[in-house]
Amino acid sequence: MGAISFPLILSLKVALCATFLAALFGIAVGYFIYARHFAGKEILDTLITVPLVLPPTVTGLYLMYVFGRNGLIGSFIYDLTGMSIMFSWQAAVLASFVVAVPITFKTTRTAFEAVDKNLIEISYVLGKSESKTFFTIIFPLAWKGIASGLVLAFARALGEFGATLMLAGNIEGKTNTVPLTIYSLATSGKEYEAHILALIFTVFSFVFLYTVKKLGHRHA
Amino acid sequence: MLEAKLVRTFKNFSLDVDFKVGKGVNIFFGFSGCGKTITLRMLAGLDRPDSGQIKTGGKTIFDSAQKIDVRPQHRRIGYVPQQPSLFPHMSVERNIRYAADALSPEERKETLEHLLEIFRLKELRSRFPHQLSGGQKQRAAVARAVASKPAYLLLDEPFSSLDSLIRRKMCRCITHSVYEKLGIPIIMVTHDATETLDFDQLFVFSNGRIVKSGPPKELKPLLAEMLGPLRFDNPFTGEK
Numbered sequence: 001m002g003a004i005s006f007p008l009i010l011s012l013k014v015a016l017c018a019t020f021l022a023a024l025f026g027i028a029v030g031y032f033i034y035a036r037h038f039a040g041k042e043i044l045d046t047l048i049t050v051p052l053v054l055p056p057t058v059t060g061l062y063l064m065y066v067f068g069r070n071g072l073i074g075s076f077i078y079d080l081t082g083m084s085i086m087f088s089w090q091a092a093v094l095a096s097f098v099v100a101v102p103i104t105f106k107t108t109r110t111a112f113e114a115v116d117k118n119l120i121e122i123s124y125v126l127g128k129s130e131s132k133t134f135f136t137i138i139f140p141l142a143w144k145g146i147a148s149g150l151v152l153a154f155a156r157a158l159g160e161f162g163a164t165l166m167l168a169g170n171i172e173g174k175t176n177t178v179p180l181t182i183y184s185l186a187t188s189g190k191e192y193e194a195h196i197l198a199l200i201f202t203v204f205s206f207v208f209l210y211t212v213k214k215l216g217h218r219h220a
Numbered sequence: 221m222l223e224a225k226l227v228r229t230f231k232n233f234s235l236d237v238d239f240k241v242g243k244g245v246n247i248f249f250g251f252s253g254c255g256k257t258i259t260l261r262m263l264a265g266l267d268r269p270d271s272g273q274i275k276t277g278g279k280t281i282f283d284s285a286q287k288i289d290v291r292p293q294h295r296r297i298g299y300v301p302q303q304p305s306l307f308p309h310m311s312v313e314r315n316i317r318y319a320a321d322a323l324s325p326e327e328r329k330e331t332l333e334h335l336l337e338i339f340r341l342k343e344l345r346s347r348f349p350h351q352l353s354g355g356q357k358q359r360a361a362v363a364r365a366v367a368s369k370p371a372y373l374l375l376d377e378p379f380s381s382l383d384s385l386i387r388r389k390m391c392r393c394i395t396h397s398v399y400e401k402l403g404i405p406i407i408m409v410t411h412d413a414t415e416t417l418d419f420d421q422l423f424v425f426s427n428g429r430i431v432k433s434g435p436p437k438e439l440k441p442l443l444a445e446m447l448g449p450l451r452f453d454n455p456f457t458g459e460k
Contacts, residue, residue: 118305121266124292125299126319126368136318140309 004197006173007181008204010089014164014177015157018096019104022153025097026104027146031134034112045109052102059098060166067094067167087169092177095163100153107149111142144216151212155205222372222405226262226272235259235428241372241407245395247416247436248409249443250425256409257302259425260374263407264299265292276371298370298404302377304357306349312336312360313345319367331367338397339363355382355390362394366402373398375408384412391415413443 033045051059067074069084078084085091115138123133139146161179168175170184178201185194222241228234235255248256261267263274265281268289274282276297281290306315316335320328336342339359349357358378365373378394379387391408395418398404408419416422422436424443432442 116305118301118303119307121292122299122301122305123307123318125264125266125295125297126364127293127296127322128318129293137307 003181003193004200007176007178007197008200010092010176011158011178011201014089014092014096014160015154017093018100018157018160019150019154021093021097022100022104022157023146023150025101026108026149026153030105030108031112031138034109035130045105048105049102051099052106056095056099056160056162056164057166060095060163063095063098063163063167067091086167087171087175089168089175091168092160092164092175095167096157096160099160099163100157103153103156104146104149107152108142108146111145111149112138114145115141147216151209155209158205221275221277222263222407223275224259224263224272226259226269226274228258228262228267228269233428237425237428237430239423239430239433241405242421243399243405244420245399245406245408246421246423247419248407248423248425249411249413249416251411251446254425255428256411256425257376260299260376260407260409263372264297264374265290265295266299296369296371298365298368298373300358300361300365300373300375300378302380304349304354304361306352306357306361306364308349311346311348312341312352315349315360315364316367319364322368331369335363335367338401339394355379355386358382358390359394362398366398366404370404373404373406375406377409377411384414387412388415392418395419413446416443 029048033041064071064086066072067077067085069075069078069086074084074086085094119137119141120133123137124130128136159179160177161183164175164177165180168177170176170180172184176184178197182194182197182201185191185197223239224241225238227236233253233255235258237255237259248259250256258267262269262282269282269284271284272282273280273284276295280286280288281295282288306312307318310318313332313336316332317328320331323331336345339362341356341360341363344352344356344360349360352360362373362375362378375394379390382390391410395406395408399406410416416436419436421433422439423430423433424439424446425431426446432439436443
């Protein structure tokens with residue numbers, strides 16, 4: 001039972017953490033790029049979106065260069081704390097975060113851009129600051145688009161495989177998320193267990209997406 | 221007194237206007253594309269002139285030479301654009317409250333009830349914008365604009381989506397409510413000459429310039445001349 005429940009719980013934990021971080025990053029950077037005019041704006045947009053089209057193994061490889069024990073940031077963290085993020089559940093969160101961010105960022109920027117500019121100008125003319133206008137006008141009018149992006153990001157994080165394998169490895173009882181466990185079971189001849197886990201994962205994903213869709217309709 | 225000298229050059233159009241607006245209801249009249257809307261937007265701080273000055277009540281809110289550019293939030297100029305612009309996720313009451321939230325709770329409540337009364341919105345206070353007609357939306361938008369107690373109110377053809385009879389009636393009703401009852405001077409843009417006659421001061425725009433200003437009745441010959449070549453109802457000569 002633990003062989004099935006551990007990957008399920010870990011996958012959920014990783015996907016929730018990654019989606020939460022991707023939401024914070026996506027909304028903050030999405031708003032910044034939407035609201036500010038600066039040179040290189042579209043280059044920054046493309047850079048954040050690139051993991052959407054890169055094979056996850058390539059993204060994982062880059063993350064290894066950056067966060068590995070000898071990587072740009074990884075070596076700094078290791079020197080400071082004596083610890084490395086590699087081959088931990090936090091590494092799986094990092095990998096899922098990087099592949100989920102383009103989705104939250106893109107949907108957020110699009111949702112902000114869909115808000116009628118007249119309404120924003122009116123709020124300013126009524127004496128409201130940029131932050132007040134953001135929280136009372138822009139965000140409430142854009143939240144449906146943002147929420148749909150978060151659902152897609154969660155789904156993407158839940159199914160993340162390649163970058164997670166590169167960064168977190170597939171250590172049983174430590175970093176084996178559902179996709180990694182299914183891969184291990186299927187390649188080691190345990191096809192029955194692989195099918196059971198795949199079925200549970202499919203049913204969960206279906207119920208999750210269906211519930212979110214229903215809730216979305218109720219609040220529409 | 222609102223004084224402005226505004227210069228702005230676009231690719232195929234240049235604006236160069238210099239005017240003083242006093243109390244009462246002031247009309248910016250001219251055909252589409254002559255620079256009325258961009259003038260209002262510059263006064264409100266939503267567009268920036270290439271050069272010039274804007275002063276309200278002796279206080280400079282824009283001066284290109286002195287690099288003064290007071291943000292729209294601090295200009296105390298109300299603005300109602302052409303398109304209905306109520307916040308769609310707020311009821312009529314919340315739209316007005318939003319504008320008045322800098323006031324003390326007692327003053328806010330009093331202002332809200334007063335505005336709902338004079339703009340005949342009491343019955344509509346809990347409705348959302350999608351539940352209102354075009355005229356009701358614009359009444360609510362004007363009520364919201366004055367709730368922040370601006371020194372001037374700018375109306376950019378706010379009733380253009382209504383048919384002409386209702387538009388004229390609504391124009392008189394709103395301007396009466398805002399100026400007579402609340403004492404807020406108005407600058408209203410229109411390209412409908414019939415709307416210009418009822419008000420205090422008329423500024424005639426043509427190709428980015430103010431070609432004439434004065435009491436509307438004195439400018440009747442100019443308006444007749446402007447409308448003449450268009451060969452439709454000319455209210456100033458009786459021609460058809």
